[in-house]
Amino acid sequence: MSSLWHRRRQDKSLAAIQRSEDSSSDATSLSAALISKSYQLHEQIGEGSSGRVYRGLRTSDQMEVALKCLEAKDKEVVQCRKQEFEVLHQLEHPNIVQALDFLTCSKLAVVVLSYNDGSTLDVAVRRAENGYFSEAQSQLLFLQLMQAVEYMHSKRVIHRDIKAENLFISTDALTLQVGDFNTAKALLDGGSLTMTGTMEYAAPEVLEGESPSEQQDVWSSGLCLHIMMTGSLPRRLHSYQTLAAFREAVQSKPIDWGRWGARFLRPQKWVFATHIGS
Structure with missing residues (x-):
């Protein structure tokens, strides 16, 4: 029952991303990317001018993460999004949010970050x-x-x-x-x-x-x-x-x-x- 409930929540979050994009293929691509990288997507926890942030779970070790899903409609934008990840990924400090992973699909770039519950x-x-x-x-x-x-x-x-x-x-x-x-x-x-x-x-x-x-x-x-x-x-x-x-x-x-x-x-x-x- 618990796994079914989490799956429904993940499907609901993916549906929200799908509604925000121009085509359903983006959400499908994102879903495949998340599954292939072993991330479960849960509820939305933030929103900005260029994207949304979701709480997620890394299934390999049950680590909570934040998935920052950003619009990336062309290669230049994808490169800009990746820059944030690359800059942050080189920094390892207890008082700096940690960058864990970077995923891309047709019109989205996903930066996986350490989760802060505050x-x-x-x-x-x-x-x-x-x-x-x-x-x-x-x-x-x-x-x-x-x-x-x-x-x-x-x-x-x-x-x-x-x-x-x-x-x-x-x-x-x-x-x-x-x-x-x-x-x-x-x-x-x-x-x-x-x-x-x-x-x-x-x-x-x-x-x-x-x-x-x-x-x-x-x-x-x-x-x-x-x-x-x-x-x-x-x-x-x-x-x-x-x-x-x-x-x-x-x-x-x-x-x-x-x-x-x-x-x-x-x-x-x-x-x-x-x-x-x-």
Whole structure:
């Protein structure tokens, strides 16, 4: 009875993918790929602009996995999807989501990832008792984030889109993992990177048009610390009439740390963007 129930759930999930695609052959191809690779597909656990994420099971060892099913309508798109897997696959760190496998069919690319049963940082903060984390909890999670960032940079990888929606917090809120490497790039000698990611998390020099560097990841990580400790970003783009006004505020105005300000931040110790690198 149990195996029949799981099979019906898997068939239901495959049917959902089938409805989202242009033809039924895509779902059939995906089903064959999953079976051949010994993955069972269960319920949908997430959705984005380019695809859906499902909880799955690797039947060889009963390991829970996340199957990220992405649209891939041509070879160039497939290559872009594979890039996320290749960048992530080379990283092995307890605070980084692990890439396990990569599958393709006619119009889908499937990235198989380690499964996290928690929630993203933005959701976890909203669920917190006061709408933000305690100092001790923030310190614990931020340390893990910076250890992950330091490790990525040691491997010459820049994430470029560290934000609350891309950080996964365990159900007990004691463990953090960095995920969603869609915009990540491996640094090549002499190469440059284009601006990408989320504008509100962009470092001052990136807002000025410079190529993202390791400092971009550090800056956006600091903004995630602000979210942990206050429940929100220090600045929202929609609060400014123009991008220029937002950019000026990022460069010249100190961040309001709310209730933490008087305790930890002395005015003479404030660091402005113009001070960094001087």
